[in-house]
Amino acid sequence: MxxxxxxxxxxxxxxxxxxxxxxxxxxxxxxxxxxxxxxxxxxxxxxxxxxxxxxxxxxxxxxxxxxxxxxxxxxxxxxxxxxxxxxxxxxxxxxxxxxxxxxxxxxxxxxxxxxxxxxxxxxxxxxxxxxxxxxxxxxxxxxxxxxDTAFFHTLPDAAATYAIDAEVARTNRIRRYGFHGTSHEYVSGRAADFLGRDGADLRQIVLHLGNGASASAIRGGRAIDTSMGMTPLEGLVMGTRSGDIDPGVILYLHRNAGMKVDEIDDLLNRHSGLKGLCGENDFRSVLELVADGNPDAKLAYDVYVHRLRRYIGAYLVELGGVDAVTFTGGVGENNVDVRRDSLAGLEGLGIVIDETRNESPERVARRISSDTSAVEVLVVPTNEELAIARKAIALS
Structure with a gap:
């Protein structure tokens, strides 16, 4: 060839x-x-x-x-x-x-x-x-x-800094790095193209929802905040990861439950999130359990959506309003319920989903907001492999 x-x-x-x-x-x-x-x-x-x-x-x-x-x-x-x-x-x-x-x-x-x-x-x-x-x-x-961290390298200091002793942080390279950056960068660019607008003029929230999940706030094509931190554990509820948790819980488990550091690491990364709450980390399985009336699965779903809405709300404030909210990743691209429920009741903020568009099975970039929505709501399939390929060939 x-x-x-x-x-x-x-x-x-x-x-x-x-x-x-x-x-x-x-x-x-x-x-x-x-x-x-x-x-x-x-x-x-x-x-x-x-x-x-x-x-x-x-x-x-x-x-x-x-x-x-x-x-x-x-x-x-x-x-x-x-x-x-x-x-x-x-x-x-x-x-x-x-x-x-x-x-x-x-x-x-x-x-x-x-x-x-x-x-x-x-x-x-x-x-x-x-x-x-x-x-x-x-x-x-x-x-x-x-x-994965590259797109979030330019986070403002206020967003990248943890409020711990500054010298300890510098010595141990502790800061918020962010992850899924290749996807967030690619999807935000595709969203701008889909809307026929210059990314420099857009305020965007991108929700990368899969077994791992992250959210980002993007202004003018640059990330100003993201949900993952020093590691991919922080932020949204994920398939097997807890996301945000009071650090005191870790100390409590070590001191009072006798758990070792590696055991707590394993708990929070591999046995928490949806799996920890209801025994299933595959979102399709979780929804099947919800449909069967399983109370643990219903709680897991509610916790997942609650955390997602918290980040959406925070980023709306940080951005001073939003022009586009975009869903991507396996769950974001395919799950009608999560898209609907995470944005429910936000009509007063200009976000209105069209139910028929939301339920469409199309696998292409598409609009799911109503014609009357002041905010564009999109589904944009991610393609990290293509993004990586293009970055690689640019240096070859």
């Missing part, structure tokens, strides 16, 4: 998402998921123009995972080295205070990314491993790190 293709890799602790993207047209030539790395039986699913390939195999580590991805790509077309790949874009969750632009990875950058793993051990270390393996597989093209 002679066309320029970018390979996008999102390496997690036990999974690797990958996609072959044409950065100009935005077409995904193929996309796949390698999962259950390190378990007795791993799995790879690859979707391409000819269909879907799925198989189970042993994947002891990320090297095996990326080699499996390389193999399925070769089985369904030219091998990676003949695909016209001009760059590899890597999603990296935490850039700390060091990285706030897409960065070509060399040995020095890789060393610094490893050091930053202390800020996001669940995310950055797997990202680094994925980069190391991919550089060995494709050594002759630039590898570009694109950071």
């Amino acid at each position: 002679t066309e320029s293709i970018v390979l996008v890799i999102n390496s997690g602790s036990s999974s690797i998402k990958f996609q072959l993207v044409h950065p100009v047209t935005g077409d995904a030539i193929g996309s796949g998921l390698v999962e259950r790395i390190g378990e007795p039986v791993g799995r790879i699913v690859y979707r391409y123009a000819g269909g879907v390939m799925e198989r189970e195999l042993h994947l002891p580590d990320h090297i095996a995972g990326l080699r499996a991805a390389e193999a399925v790509i070769a089985e369904t077309g030219p091998p990676l080295r003949e695909r016209g790949i001009v760059a590899v874009g890597h999603r990296v969750v935490h850039g700390g205070a060091v990285f706030h632009e897409p960065t070509i990875v060399d040995d020095a950058v890789l060393k610094e990314l490893r050091r930053l793993s202390t800020l996001a051990p669940l995310h950055n270390l797997p990202n680094v491993i994925g980069i190391e393996v991919a550089r060995r597989l494709l050594p002759d093209v630039p590898h570009v790190a694109v950071f």
Whole structure:
């Protein structure tokens, strides 16, 4: 192939998402998921123009995972080295205070990314491993790190600063960094395009709602606040994460319940949120339980929406009004109830949802507000892979 293709890799602790993207047209030539790395039986699913390939195999580590991805790509077309790949874009969750632009990875950058793993051990270390393996597989093209935190690097000091001892914060690099930035940046730009307006003239609230969830307030194309903080734990209620919680609860659990730090970490990150409240983290399952009259699921849903409305209200005040509210992410794009209930009763603030538009199953950028709504309410599918591909090719 002679066309320029970018390979996008999102390496997690036990999974690797990958996609072959044409950065100009935005077409995904193929996309796949390698999962259950390190378990007795791993799995790879690859979707391409000819269909879907799925198989189970042993994947002891990320090297095996990326080699499996390389193999399925070769089985369904030219091998990676003949695909016209001009760059590899890597999603990296935490850039700390060091990285706030897409960065070509060399040995020095890789060393610094490893050091930053202390800020996001669940995310950055797997990202680094994925980069190391991919550089060995494709050594002759630039590898570009694109950071989840980058879009929020310019948060005002008042929004980025925690009210703790300043020297302790400086020494330990404690501040609010924000996450899902690639999605928030992409979606806010697409929203402006959809409305036919210059992003510099818009006040936007973007709600990225998935198993992980975050909200942002954007003025003139720049984020002025976001719900996630130093880690992706702060903010909205999520699938397995608690979101905002009184820090005193952590101290109480340690002192009075005898829980160790790692146990509390595991509780708040993996066994809280929707799962902690009702046993299910998949929103579809939660709604099925609600429909069946399950009181725990109903409470979980109510807590989720309550927290979401709190952030929407706060950002309305911070922005001094809003021109557009945009939903994205798996839940934001697909869940009629969350969109309706999170904005219910806000007609006095100029926000009016059209029920028919809201219930549309379309998978494209669309308006769900009524013609009389002073505020535009949109659903815009996110495409972080395309955003990463375009940032990567710009440096290649």
